[in-house]
Amino acid sequence: MSTFGGKIKEIPGISIDRFDRNNLDSQAYFLSHCHIDHMVGLNTSEFQGILKERNCFIYVSHVTKAILKKLYPNIDEQIKELDFCTPTSVHLNNAVVSVIPIPSGHCPGSVMFLFEMDQVILYTGDYRMSLNDIKRIQALYDSLGKLKTIHTVYLDTTFFSKKYLQFPSREESLDEICNLIKQWLDVSEKHIINLQTSARYGYEYVFMEIFKRMNMPVHVSNEAYAFYSLIPDMDESVTLESSKTRIHSCCSSYYKNICIKNLIGYSTRTVKMSAMRWTTEKLEQGITNNQDETYFVCYATHASYEEGEEMIKFLKPKEVVPCVLQKDDAEEIFNMIETLLDFNSEPIPKKPKLFEVSKIRQQIYVQDVSENGSDDLYESALESPQMS
Template structure:
């Protein structure tokens, strides 16, 4: 297998006129079909420029999952938003169902491609895209996480007899493709650790506040649902997160903006300490894999200090070993790294 150089531009070989997770000026000139894998900011750079161009070019298309389309509307619609911008987004956005295949026309290059939408298990609405044109097959993972035992369940990447399909190129999420991130605990294991910390805290103090810090607004949906169901209360989130999740059935019923309706509070790493309710005991849980990936000396998935703070290695990206197993299992002819791990060079990733 060949490993191509790092520095993903949004363009995929053999599919002219298509851009994925990139709305840069060059792609806005050369492409008419845009795909969004999920709604994290680093995958939506210059999307406002795309919306502005859509006002003058209604033939543009933006393809994404239903959940991502809801998040886009929640994120960009404002009472003072220009009417033409709202209409422009509505005119070009096309929602795709998970697990379904579609025939997409690329008019400026006069060809059609088949696109299959696959779950990525990264955050709400996240997906992978499998492109087929003639006998050429390309998989774009976006940000994703799969464990070895889950690979056989990706039906669209297998033939009817169970053999893996032939993949020409995989565009791979290499966010944690580094030795320090060789293994992460499973999401199920992370939930058990968080629940155990909360149970121990409640047994000791009976009452108090639990603050769970996560790196981004999107990506903690499994934690939200699990804790809400376990402790029979909503999870308090910031107003911005509440607005993004509005209409997402798997998350919205389990959250609140009223901090006094619950003892569980979810906040980003950018939030300050003013959310702490004075006079109450507090457990602080930092659920993120970045601290673990940056600390090459520690191999413990959970760390505690004497001030009630706990760090847990929670990752929505595949670990280095999981990426290796993914490549070994599907055996693509070539792979393109779409991100560079912190502290690594392009040469090291290659």
């Protein structure tokens, strides 16, 4: 849940992902994606009135613009679309700032914003990107191919804790989820899936991938459908008609529809997707946990600690501002950021993914014991590679 206040101190006159309080005096607005915690104040008559009176604009991605136009047609003319990875000049009262939107991997249409004025500032919004993905972002390099000097990174710190060192990639999680669904549905026409989520929204990629692989939409609640139907290319992935599918995501604590309980004679497998429960210790056992036909699967749309760490070490910013802070972890986050900003520290050697350690162990157990009696495969997998 974002706790970012909206203001970028290096660029007076703009606000990002917050549209109330002192942000009402800004001259230009930016929205990284359409999730509720990043849209506070956007739906108010006060903010929308200010946009029109001052002829201010909200700068967004193509997908976000399509959603906002349907939600708030009355401010259609104040919404400006930014092209991915293309610089746009935004005129403020006494300055011009260049902004480049960069896909952030969080949800359809989500972007980071790279601002360039006197200094270069990166606002990540909610993001999920590997270091290799970040290295391929051309906007981070100058015309000579040299990495730009980043002054400040406003960082998504949702899981910036050593409790969450690593997460499986989105592709790994989607494979696991879709395999669990297919295995169950293939057994019998009387088998159905109860797909449970840990938040109201944020599972767009999951539903789209399920439809792509299973050729079956996901039954969702009226509230969820009202949101998902706003997103381009999602109209086939979700449905309000329970009879059209055997995959249901309408019975969690957020959505009170009880269609699954009314399907007498059907056998249900529950698949619960979340990231918060998947600490470092739990992921050592794998990315799935089965408890009486309820399968918990690790699915993360935010960066893990190591992904955040790798971004900081690669970009080498002068300052990092955490955008998600809770009282019980704020001090820990600030301390870890301070440590990472000391770039004289040695790089951390690459280790196997935590959730692959259990696979390594399984491979060892089925092998013959070597002559010297050591678990060569396991030991070599855990050894740090030699740094070149």
